[in-house]
Amino acid sequence: MNFSIVGNGPFVGLGQGAPDCALCGNAGCAFRGFLPPPEAIRFHDLERGQHLDCREGACLRFWSVIDGCAATSTWFRDGRRQILSIERPGDTICGSMARENSEQRLEALTDCRICEIDLSPWADDLLTNLEFLTVVFRLLHARLEKTIAHLSTMGRLDSHERVTYFLADMAARRSRPDQPVTLPMSREDIADYLGLNADSVSRVMSRIRKSKLVRFTSPTEYTVPDMDAVARRLPVAIPKPADAFAAVGGPVQ
Amino acid sequence: MNFSIVGNGPFVGLGQGAPDCALCGNAGCAFRGFLPPPEAIRFHDLERGQHLDCREGACLRFWSVIDGCAATSTWFRDGRRQILSIERPGDTICGSMARENSEQRLEALTDCRICEIDLSPWADDLLTNLEFLTVVFRLLHARLEKTIAHLSTMGRLDSHERVTYFLADMAARRSRPDQPVTLPMSREDIADYLGLNADSVSRVMSRIRKSKLVRFTSPTEYTVPDMDAVARRLPVAIPKPADAFAAVGGPVQ
DNA sequence: CGCGTAATTGAAGATCTTCAATAAGGGTGG
């Protein structure tokens, strides 16, 4: 079978300049420009707490968040959870995760709508398709970079630094820079993302609030009056606002 | 320019069945089967503690460990270090790491010999080269899986579990299953890999030694009498011996 | 207004780090 592809070079018609995904209408979808066969597409409306299993069809199943907030996570036998990434509308997730080590999920942190693109029936064609490999390559690459940054953070920042970095990162990655930042997930979720527990997250946030580094208008909404002051408190650079998208849509090199 | 490629399909001539790398002679090199232009190849003999900067030419510079033990790491402004991965002979590293966040290095944990393949001058050709993208895709994929496993470990295992997992992992990944396991790096290096400090690593290892889960014949050599007993102490599965290579050489799906 | 969920906070306990002292190896020169 063939995919309709906008443009005709490997980097043409995909990524930043392409129209919104023809099927899910998602402006950030890594597959906008592609026209996958309709039978590959399926929508999931998940309520908060529900999840999809991500291991089957590794590398050829994709999920694009249309609305709400989702997360990829690993679950250990004994119920421990580690959130690997937080996904907002426009983010596309590729199912290539650690296979046997533990259970991998795509979870709904809020009620959310997910567009699933399951291309595994067309594996033979796609694995020799240059455009496809390029898109997947970018997805993998962006995800690897984020995961490495996350790993460094977890290994070598203390709780105060981790929460500070998290708040700054969420501020940098938000879609509307003119609006206050909203946290669409619980303290528990933040804790599982940062390798802490919910009480510690809450306690550290209170300290940050009292230090006036961040102004909370509610437990889930805040503004950062002085991002440079935040940056000075951290031994690592805070991602720039553009990075979130550029990592997927930008040139490979 | 063209690369000589053994075989003619996208999955033919590369990966598991291919001959050793024609240039570096490395049986594990992800580029065995490829015949890169000689001017792309450069050897580095690093003494323990020396390092290469990994950020330039992201995705098109590669390093293959020929001999010794190396590690990829991030360094923060204030000198904190996080080791991202430990690389042994046969491992190939792709330079696609977090770009601006902090300094990225390939470090020699022991004296070691590295084969550098810098393909960035041929970017235009390679980014449309199916075989090349397939190899890089596998490298990225394998690295992402390892990094995700590492991240989960760091976030949700305590010091005792992390060290136990580390010892089991090193045992599973060693090249000679009939020989005792050797640790070619210092306690400090292990600590920076596990997000602990050297004293804690040493203390935990002593506890593990006393529990007889592991038999140390020296600070850097040990055997695992009962791997199942080790597995029962951990909430995650220990990678199987074959996994280390299969992740790169095996089929994509 | 009342209820249920989530967030906050304090106090006690567990874990991990820091600091300092000691022990173990490896290499070098006598």
Add this chain to the structure above:
DNA sequence: CCACCCTTATTGAAGATCTTCAATTACGCG
């Protein structure tokens, strides 16, 4: 071959950090 030195590893004790547990407060929703 041995003595010495230097680096690394080990270990104990004190301190910092993070978690656990319990109590309280805040918030959203009927």
